[in-house]
Amino acid sequence: MADSHAKMTQATPQEIIISVLAGLFAPLLAIFLIVMLVLSIQDKHLPDTTSEAAQKATLDRIKPFAHLVALDANAPKVEKSGQEVFEAVCTTCHTPGALGAPKFGNKGDWGPRISQGYETLIKHALEGIRQMPPRGGDGDLSDTEVARAVAYMADAAGAKFKAPEAAAPAAPAAAAASAAKPDPSKGKAVYEANCAVCHATGVAGAPKMGDKAAWEPRVSQGYATLYSHALNGIRGMPAKGGNAGLSEADLANAVGFLMTQGGGKL
Ligand code: HEC
Ligand code: HEC
Structure with a gap:
């Protein structure tokens, strides 16, 4: 009984070689198939740039930029609000109080300045005064924008200045x-x-x-x-x-x- 069992499990040299080769080949085949699968998936995911739908999608994506390029240089400049000007320019000094600038929202800092009146403050903001640079250092700001920023800051410290409205568009x-x-x-x-x-x-x-x-x-x-x-x-x-x-x-x-x-x- 023991004898026949040994005989059944004993392999010939050919069988050993075949099983070794098969053992090597099976993982190789698996790796090959996985690589092929990945490649074919990537293939399907390559962006399709030729169809009409894809071109339309591309146009839609670039539309904001294309539109910018098409903007009319003569179009009237849209003037910023006081808050926008403040956040873009004035905040640099007027929030931390840099160089001795009156701090935003600080009634103690602004009280004596506000009492000079809106016109004087605008004049000083436009022309500059001591460490305060003309137009806060941004020469592109219009008079209206500076005046609005002055009102925005002064009003935040208790003034009741009325910022200039936009000039009526020429319908x-x-x-x-x-x-x-x-x-x-x-x-x-x-x-x-x-x-x-x-x-x-x-x-x-x-x-x-x-x-x-x-x-x-x-x-x-x-x-x-x-x-x-x-x-x-x-x-x-x-x-x-x-x-x-x-x-x-x-x-x-x-x-x-x-x-x-x-x-x-x-
Ligand atoms: C670069 C492409 C392009 C050119 C060139 C072009 N249009 Fe348009 N036009 C558009 C697009 C895009 C719309 C749709 C805009 C929207 O409503 O979003 C449109 C919309 C319009 C509208 C409808 C606006 C509305 O309020 O619904 C009119 C009118 C119009 N175009 C007239 C013209 C005239 C006239 C010309 C030639 C002098 C012209 N377009 C040239 C792209 C163009
Ligand atoms: C580089 C820093 C800096 C920037 C940026 C700046 N300011 Fe000033 N600002 C100052 C300083 C410093 C003072 C105080 C000047 C003084 O009275 O000696 C001041 C004072 C002022 C005053 C009070 C003037 C007065 O007569 O008391 C106004 C109004 C003012 N700034 C408006 C603005 C506006 C509007 C902006 C943005 C468009 C702006 N500032 C941006 C530094 C700055």
Whole structure:
């Protein structure tokens, strides 16, 4: 019995070689398969840059930057609020009280200064006084912005100064819209030269020319609003479609063309 058992478990040299090779081969095969699996997964995850959807996604991603580039350099500067100016410029000295600056919110520091009156404080902030640099050292600040920051700081220490409001914007939209009565029949050529690059394909979310569904909600804003958005730009739509040299009459005609093609009435 013991004898036959020994015989059953005894392996021939070939069997030993085969089992050793198999023992080596099996892990190698497993490693090979894992590598192939990883490679194939990576392959599927490679960014797809060619399809229309992917290109649209890319455009959407770069839109904020593309839009910045398209910003009109002549666009009116948006003036900062007193708090914004303070946080950008004045806080450096006026929060810690550096160089002897009156500390933000400190009534003791500000009381005697406030009693000089708002006009004097503005003058000193604009021109500088002793260690206080003109405009807090930021020459790009407008008079209005400095005056607002002065009021912001002084009011935080108990004054009741009224900061200047924004200068009334020169309502360009309504005036220009009434000046330029659009003629859609003249707008087609302008459209083809300036607007089709986006509005023919709908790139970057532009409403497609003649697509009534895309234009319906826009048309319902009325011609004056559409014209103003085309003139000044809105989101992905650059001012004047990116052609600053376009005359307002041509632009109006193109808007009229897009609007009527989109099912709107002038
Ligand atoms: C580099 C530091 C510094 C910065 C930045 C700075 N200030 Fe001052 N500021 C001072 C100092 C110092 C004084 C005190 C000057 C003195 O009376 O000797 C002062 C005083 C003032 C006064 C009081 C002037 C008076 O007549 O009593 C006003 C108002 C003022 N700053 C406004 C501003 C505004 C607004 C900004 C931001 C746009 C600003 N400061 C930024 C240092 C600074
Ligand atoms: C660089 C691409 C581009 C060009 C060129 C372009 N547009 Fe647009 N336009 C857009 C995009 C994007 C929108 C959608 C903006 C939104 O509502 O987010 C749009 C929207 C509009 C709207 C609707 C605005 C609203 O309030 O709904 C009008 C009108 C318009 N464009 C007119 C024009 C005219 C006229 C031209 C040519 C002079 C032009 N566009 C050229 C991209 C462009």
